[in-house]
Amino acid sequence: MTGFVATAPLASPHAHSGGRVTWVMGKVMLALAPATLYGFWLYGWPAIHLWVITILFSLLGEAFCVRLMGRRAIPVLMDGSAALTGWLLALSLPPWAPWWLGAVGGLFATVIAKQVFGGLGQNLFNPAMVARVALLISFPVPMTQMVAALPLGSVGAPDFVQGLRITLAGMPNYDAVASASLLGHAKTELSRGIDLVQTFASANAPALSFIGARTGSLGETSALLIAAGGIALIFLRIITWHIPVAMLLGIALPALIGHAIDPARYLGAGTHLLSGAAMLGAFFIATDYVTSPNTRLGQLVFAFGCGFLTWVIRTYGGYPEGVAFAVLLMNALTPAIDRLIKPRIYGRDRKGKPMELPEEKA
Amino acid sequence: MGLMEKIFALLEHGPGEHWGVHPDDRKRPAADAPLRVLPLPERLHVPLQQHIGAAARPIVLVGQKVLKGQLLAEAQGATSANIHASTSGTITAIGEITAPHPSGLPCAAITITADGEDRWIDSEPAVDPFSLAPKDTAARIAAAGVVGLGGATFPSALKLGLGLRAKIHTLILNGGECEPYLSCDDRLMRDFAAEIIDGIRIMLHATGAQKAQIGIEDNKPEAIAAMTAAARKFAEISVCPVAARYPMGSEKHLFSALTGQEVPADGRTTDLGVLVHNVGTAWAVHEALRHNRPLVERIVTLNGGAIAFPGNIRVPVGALVEDVLAYASLKEVPARLVMGGPMMGSLLPHTRVPVVKGSSGILALTAAEAAAYDPGPCIRCSSCVRACPVGLLPLEMSAHIAASDLNGAVDLGLKDCIACGCCSFVCPSHIPLVHYFNHAKGELAAQGRTQLRNDAAKRLAAARAERIERDTREKAEAAARRKAERMAQKAAEKAAAEAAAAQEAAGTAAESSEVTT
Numbered sequence: 001m002t003g004f005v006a007t008a009p010l011a012s013p014h015a016h017s018g019g020r021v022t023w024v025m026g027k028v029m030l031a032l033a034p035a036t037l038y039g040f041w042l043y044g045w046p047a048i049h050l051w052v053i054t055i056l057f058s059l060l061g062e063a064f065c066v067r068l069m070g071r072r073a074i075p076v077l078m079d080g081s082a083a084l085t086g087w088l089l090a091l092s093l094p095p096w097a098p099w100w101l102g103a104v105g106g107l108f109a110t111v112i113a114k115q116v117f118g119g120l121g122q123n124l125f126n127p128a129m130v131a132r133v134a135l136l137i138s139f140p141v142p143m144t145q146m147v148a149a150l151p152l153g154s155v156g157a158p159d160f161v162q163g164l165r166i167t168l169a170g171m172p173n174y175d176a177v178a179s180a181s182l183l184g185h186a187k188t189e190l191s192r193g194i195d196l197v198q199t200f201a202s203a204n205a206p207a208l209s210f211i212g213a214r215t216g217s218l219g220e221t222s223a224l225l226i227a228a229g230g231i232a233l234i235f236l237r238i239i240t241w242h243i244p245v246a247m248l249l250g251i252a253l254p255a256l257i258g259h260a261i262d263p264a265r266y267l268g269a270g271t272h273l274l275s276g277a278a279m280l281g282a283f284f285i286a287t288d289y290v291t292s293p294n295t296r297l298g299q300l301v302f303a304f305g306c307g308f309l310t311w312v313i314r315t316y317g318g319y320p321e322g323v324a325f326a327v328l329l330m331n332a333l334t335p336a337i338d339r340l341i342k343p344r345i346y347g348r349d350r351k352g353k354p355m356e357l358p359e360e361k362a
Numbered sequence: 363m364g365l366m367e368k369i370f371a372l373l374e375h376g377p378g379e380h381w382g383v384h385p386d387d388r389k390r391p392a393a394d395a396p397l398r399v400l401p402l403p404e405r406l407h408v409p410l411q412q413h414i415g416a417a418a419r420p421i422v423l424v425g426q427k428v429l430k431g432q433l434l435a436e437a438q439g440a441t442s443a444n445i446h447a448s449t450s451g452t453i454t455a456i457g458e459i460t461a462p463h464p465s466g467l468p469c470a471a472i473t474i475t476a477d478g479e480d481r482w483i484d485s486e487p488a489v490d491p492f493s494l495a496p497k498d499t500a501a502r503i504a505a506a507g508v509v510g511l512g513g514a515t516f517p518s519a520l521k522l523g524l525g526l527r528a529k530i531h532t533l534i535l536n537g538g539e540c541e542p543y544l545s546c547d548d549r550l551m552r553d554f555a556a557e558i559i560d561g562i563r564i565m566l567h568a569t570g571a572q573k574a575q576i577g578i579e580d581n582k583p584e585a586i587a588a589m590t591a592a593a594r595k596f597a598e599i600s601v602c603p604v605a606a607r608y609p610m611g612s613e614k615h616l617f618s619a620l621t622g623q624e625v626p627a628d629g630r631t632t633d634l635g636v637l638v639h640n641v642g643t644a645w646a647v648h649e650a651l652r653h654n655r656p657l658v659e660r661i662v663t664l665n666g667g668a669i670a671f672p673g674n675i676r677v678p679v680g681a682l683v684e685d686v687l688a689y690a691s692l693k694e695v696p697a698r699l700v701m702g703g704p705m706m707g708s709l710l711p712h713t714r715v716p717v718v719k720g721s722s723g724i725l726a727l728t729a730a731e732a733a734a735y736d737p738g739p740c741i742r743c744s745s746c747v748r749a750c751p752v753g754l755l756p757l758e759m760s761a762h763i764a765a766s767d768l769n770g771a772v773d774l775g776l777k778d779c780i781a782c783g784c785c786s787f788v789c790p791s792h793i794p795l796v797h798y799f800n801h802a803k804g805e806l807a808a809q810g811r812t813q814l815r816n817d818a819a820k821r822l823a824a825a826r827a828e829r830i831e832r833d834t835r836e837k838a839e840a841a842a843r844r845k846a847e848r849m850a851q852k853a854a855e856k857a858a859a860e861a862a863a864a865q866e867a868a869g870t871a872a873e874s875s876e877v878t879t
Contacts (some may be wrong), residue, residue: 004695004699009466009709010797011794012687012781012783012796014700014707014727015705015787016786016787017788018744018788019789020735021741022793024741024790079738101426120739121740121742167492206780254809289741289742294757294758295374295744297373342755343374343749343755344367344370345754346618346753348775350370350720357633357634
């Protein structure tokens with residue numbers, strides 16, 4: 001029994017907290033599950049098919065690159081990051097989008113936006129958002145064709161096979177189900193010269209619903225469930241309050257001011273927070289470890305920037321939604337934020353100079 | 363701290379303390395098991411270097427009979443310490459034994475074959491330490507070979523002397539024992555509270571400090587109770603429970619927890635009038651001054667999933683780990699053997715390694731406990747940034763070191779790293795961050811030594827060039843001088859000749875004029 005011989009010198013510590021990357025990703029997926037399942041119910045089989053296809057192609061892109069590098073793909077796929085990227089991308093697509101949108105997006109996210117940079121941890125930009133923006137710019141029409149919610153089991157909702165047909169062959173009669181998201185509707189009406197007060201006074205204006213009975217992508221329908229998942233992540237200690245709170249403040253503060261000055265031109269803070277990808281962005285997109293700053297102070301700056309830019313793009317930009325653009329712009333600033341904002345070292349001031357000794361008592 | 367700094371801290375961490383980690387402490391049941399005594403092994407291998415300074419110089423010969431407590435080797439220099447015999451017997455070798463270090467490299471050691479009597483050397487009766495001058499008290503502590511028992515093994519007398527010179531007002535006793543698994547200080551405080559308090563009083567006398575604070579983590583209520591009871595008679599000594607949080611036992615962190623101040627990056631606690639000593643050291647001081655017993659044994663925690671009977675054992679210095687493990691019985695072959703705690707302890711290459719003055723524990727960890735995973739890519743989750751008790755960016759530092767940019771890592775604060783292991787402990791990608799930092803520190807130290815050597819060589823070369831130049835110059839000057847002298851001589855000769863010629867001519871003229879007149 002005492003014939004023990006160590007195999008290789010190992011540095012301390014000889015203990016570990018037990019955390020693992022796979023579990024981190026797993027917990028994030030778990031937190032996304034309620035909102036996703038609710039979205040599945042709202043939009044039915046086409047949404048489920050699209051979700052599966054997007055994740056499959058994300059995994060495929062990742063596996064392809066890893067095999068190209070001569071490494072085994074399964075251990076890399078097991079870290080869960082590619083699946084999570086695909087999942088987040090699927091949540092940001094129109095639920096009835098054609099299959100190739102999810103496929104191209106999934107491949108783009110893991111191949112171009114992630115593995116080209118060097119794989120997990122090396123990418124400068126959020127892969128899901130890079131893919132979404134690439135799709136939005138390349139295929140603006142299918143990326144903005146929203147449908148009204150048609151819950152599973154309701155009259156006229158497509159069954160499994162019909163859903164497959166919609167996903168694979170496209171929507172047969174789009175006009176019948178077409179609907180506009182709230183932000184898109186507001187933007188369209190404003191550009192037609194109709195102010196917001198009139199727009200929302202009309203009977204067919206999109207409803208603002210906290211529980212998500214509204215038009216949009218999977219990830220923007222239920223602000224309540226997304227926020228609940230995000231708060232669960234805070235309690236699971238996967239993320240902290242800093243990024244979500246700062247990002248939502250970044251959207252809400254300018255919205256409050258704008259709406260107070262001119263309600264006909266500027267949407268209210270509540271509308272902003274509950275619409276589009278605000279909640280998904282604040283809790284699940286901007287909080288991406290890889291592309292956000294290291295320190296919490298840095299994260300506050302970063303996330304406030306994400307929120308503020310989102311509001312600017314939504315209000316003055318050409319696109320109705322701006323979360324993806326805002327996050328990518330702030331991703332580009334993350335290295336600069338990390339360089340400027342560092343933790344204070346024990347016994348030193350923020351600039352790194354040793355503290356002064358207290359004056360000698362005479 | 364300014365107001366802005368307070369706001370920043372609040373935004374970053376919320377109210378209260380934030381540094382470090384909370385590992386599962388796994389101190390019980392080992393901590394609660396009664397103290398045992400290791401049966402005397404047949405042979406003891408006492409290393410000559412059990413302190414941070416130079417190895418002690420042996421003053422005994424092979425074949426010589428020694429008694430327990432007899433001086434075996436003398437300290438060499440200020441940071442060295444005396445080494446004494448841990449039992450009575452015969453010196454059978456002065457050779458080498460594997461050092462308690464992951465490298466498995468040998469260190470010089472004196473082997474004593476025990477005679478089984480364990481007889482103490484006769485010593486003069488102990489004098490009242492309070493009748494001695496502080497300096498003489500420190501000298502006795504030095505003679506007894508007492509070093510810091512918290513792990514740093516800095517000679518205690520030297521530290522007390524520094525304290526005396528720095529005019530310290532407070533002595534902090536470190537009973538934090540924040541490392542998981544370890545309970546040797548806990549056991550010592552429970553079983554020898556009065557002795558520790560006495561040692562603290564002697565240390566107060568030796569340093570001239572007015573008060574002593576004993577910092578104990580609140581996961582050791584029995585130790586807190588025992589120490590509080592023992593300290594009750596002495597108003598100058600107080601027991602201060604602190605939150606259980608790793609690394610509370612770090613000198614600077616315990617200091618901050620007790621005083622609310624921070625030690626400047628380039629300073630020591632003594633700059634702020636505070637000296638920090640381990641509670642085990644106080645016990646060793648008591649033994650040295652009251653009983654004339656040098657430091658020849660210590661309490662070692664035996665713990666880990668592979669140990670059948672975990673607990674604390676009194677072990678003579680120089681006993682092999684294999685003897686200790688044989689006594690405590692192993693349930694299974696351990697996946698990892700560690701000397702010290704799991705956070706900062708060193709991996710043992712095998713079991714034929716001696717217990718030294720700084721050995722706080724021997725851990726026989728199972729595969730499940732040792733948690734060896736293959737490292738994955740960094741996901742920049744910044745868990746390490748939040749865990750770092752010093753406020754460093756471990757993920758950035760390791761990235762610089764991985765790219766061989768050591769200076770980049772130094773700019774990020776590598777030299778402030780205390781190697782506590784919090785970052786590696788929390789890393790979900792199992793990146794051996796401390797390994798990187800230790801590597802970089804070693805590399806930088808080697809570079810520093812090379813630099814010193816190069817500078818010295820450069821100085822010598824410059825001196826040589828200067829000497830050669832001076833020689834040439836002096837030679838040239840001498841030659842020039844000689845030439846000038848020759849010229850002058852020639853000129854003088856010439857002048858003399860001319861003068862002589864002129865005189866002659868004049869003489870002739872005179873003669874002729876004489877003739878003519």
